[in-house]
Amino acid sequence: MLSTLMALATGIPAYGQSLLGNNSDFLPVDHAFEYSLEENDDGTLSLLWDIAPDYYLYRERMEIEGADAGLEQVSYPPGRTITDEFFGESEVYFNRAEMLIEPGDATALNLTWQGCAEAGLCYPPQSVTVNFAGQEVAAADLSGPENKGTTVPAPAGDAMAEDQSLASQLATSGLIWNLVIFFGLGLLLVFTPCVLPMIPILSAVIVGSNARRGRAFVLSLVFVVAMAITYALLGVAAALAGANLQAILQAPVFIVPLAIIFVLLALSMFGLYELQLPAFVRDRLDKVNRRQKGGSLGGAAVMGFISALLASPCMTAPLAGALIYIADSGNASLGGFALLALGLGMGAPLIALATIGSGLLPKPGAWMNAVKAVFGFILLGTAVWFLERILDDSLTLALWGALILLLGMSVRQIAQSRHSEAPLKALLNGAGAVVILWGALMMIGAAAGGTQLWQPLTSLAGSGAAPRQMADTDYARFESFKSINDLDQAVENAGARGQWTLVDFYADWCISCKVIEEEVFGDPDVIETLSDMQLLRADVTVNDKLDQELMSELQVIGPPTILIIGPDGQEYRAQRTTGEVSASQFLERLAAARQS
Known part of the structure; x- marks a missing residue:
């Protein structure tokens, strides 16, 4: 059935439709975020990012590492802080950003980045290996200095590397x-x-x-x-x-x-x-x-x-x-x-x-x-730093809280020493009390699902790093699928029952997906309207090979994207939603698809 779907998509731009139906498309990722690499006279490198208007790059999701050796230094410019109710504060770059790199013995760079459109689209993480001329190379071609400058293309968009090396x-x-x-x-x-x-x-x-x-x-x-x-x-x-x-x-x-x-x-x-x-x-x-x-x-x-x-x-x-x-x-x-x-x-x-x-x-x-x-405390902190790589964020916050609590208690114990002078004793007592209080708040925040060191109680306030939790009955229920074959089979089965299919592309790192989950799929009218439809969700958080193949086959450039497919297996392409949408706009699109 999806062969018919893709035939209808032929000749239609792959960049999605405007939320308001005015045919203004989202840019493809390589047009929204263009980079260039320049080698300076002093041997350093300048990585320049040209970011399209109304788009931005995440600072914390940008990794610059040596492909074949460690880098001496990477200097990042300060970004702008934005805040949303699901992920808290994030540092981002608008318009233009320049990173200064001291390459050391490296002859190529591994670049990883991720960005979004202000209109509500999040692009999947992107990765590429480039030489100092800014040309893409394959990692296998970096085995020796004689291969510097090789221009074998490397697949962009591989899953984001998880290792946070100490050198970086x-x-x-x-x-x-x-x-x-x-x-x-x-x-x-x-x-x-x-x-x-x-x-x-x-x-x-x-x-x-x-x-x-x-x-x-x-x-x-x-x-x-x-x-x-x-x-x-x-x-x-x-x-x-x-x-x-x-x-x-x-x-x-x-x-x-x-x-x-x-x-x-x-x-x-x-x-x-x-x-x-x-x-x-x-x-x-x-x-x-x-x-x-x-x-x-x-x-x-x-x-x-x-x-x-x-x-x-x-x-x-x-x-x-x-x-x-x-x-x-x-x-x-x-x-x-x-x-x-x-x-x-x-x-x-x-x-x-x-x-x-x-x-x-x-x-x-x-x-x-x-x-x-x-x-001793420095060494304990280093132990926690190592464990951060494998532990849940809330558990990591709890460990930091316990360490801070112990530090505060030690400061108070020093203050109680009989050798301490009165002014020093008062100062140490006060400092110890503040440290103990902060450590306790971190542990309380961790118990409530918090993850932020400097805002440990944001989860209790209903905002910050921890997403809001809702009961399953409060929003539409989706079935997960992974590959294009899974989707093809599900659509065919629904068509045999005369049933429409809704396909939602979602990722944990997608802010707008959280907004749509709560404001659209949590809306009572939307839930009722979708009650007779097959609801499928493609979770592309990992952005692995199957996720990339699925998005490429369906011409989806990133989440959130919502497809409406009829019982005949055809997608109503004009009613595709890319980026954020309100509940009323979504219902209008769904109604238009069903009427046509």
Whole structure:
């Protein structure tokens, strides 16, 4: 029967009909969102998006990744925030957007994007691999540099990739900002007992040379740089090892053990037990360390290298966590620079101590355990971050809420210490109370089906990330189908009964589909009118091969799209609805189809 349907569609534009029947078509996806790639003189790339008027691209659904190697950095421009009652706030781009890309070792890009028309049409996710000339290439043609520029077409519109690689996320934040973060973490490590063993080692270097202040500065600088380079090499090694495991690390069987490792590392920072190198390894390194002569630059460098491995016990946990974190990115340059910054952050106060004097560093005390606890919470947060990839959004919100709640309780416990001064105690009490309250709100929101970290109670207010739930009796009931053969058989069976068929194209990421579900298929008059029709729904959320074939065969460019098919198997093409429509307009279209 669908052969007749498609024969009637021949010669009719594939872009859908206006909601008001004025024949103004929606643009095809490659006309609504046109991109171009330019290679700049400094080696960076500019990805330019030309977005048609009254169309927009989603910022959070845009992925830019290296096709054959990790990218150094991707800078996104700020977008405009729009709000709807189903999905909450979303950042989007109108008219024009430009992304600046530092490609690193990559020779091609994987681009994924998705956009909508303001009139109510959502396009399926689109994916493509392009070389630096902006030409589409196939992933199989990227096996070597000799293939750069190959112009074998790659199928656009494949299912959106789900892996949110750490390298992409860090690149979005910017390399400089990430280095500042790791440098700050290194500074925090100085104020923990794990760095204390370095002080007598560095003192031996200085004393052995009987150095004056200038010489002491040079020796301590060599010591610290050698230590930082050791960490950088560990970071590069971790990233190179992780580059081959990056895809594997997205599977639950690997993510769960990683999260458990981070929890165990965090517990060691809270003092439940100590993690350090095996005794036989530490003993051998210590013997090598004692044989080094203080005073020489070479001796300072060797001692810095060995100290990077000897510092324990608590350095082991943050370093292990950082190495796993970087391994997940597969970005060797990021791993090297990040841990170099970490080592320099640790060493900066040591240089000042060796050059000027011990009065610069605070005296050891119980407060150092509080700094260790900070790293404990960072490691727990990293565990939750890993689990986000496989857990339900509401459960993820609950885990973040529990972590925030524990953090607030810890701050309150610090405030109750008898060593705290009255003003500080009041400040910590107040801050702890606010953090506890927010953590509790997150857990309450998660229990109610909420998903947003900064708006955890939106689901209770009937808006935000969580769609409104309705009883099955409140709106029209559809039967699902998947392929063109399924549809053909269902239409033929309905035709044998003299029954009309309504076909609805739907997707979870389609805002307008939610609007139509509630305002059209939830309207009592519409429900009554459709009661004698066969109602079929094609859920194209996944946008897999069958979904693409179905939409291509029926010339559907995206959801929401509604087809009206008569008992003879013919679609009433003039009454097809693409985009949002009101209940009254839909009833008029249905009536027009039946009258004709």
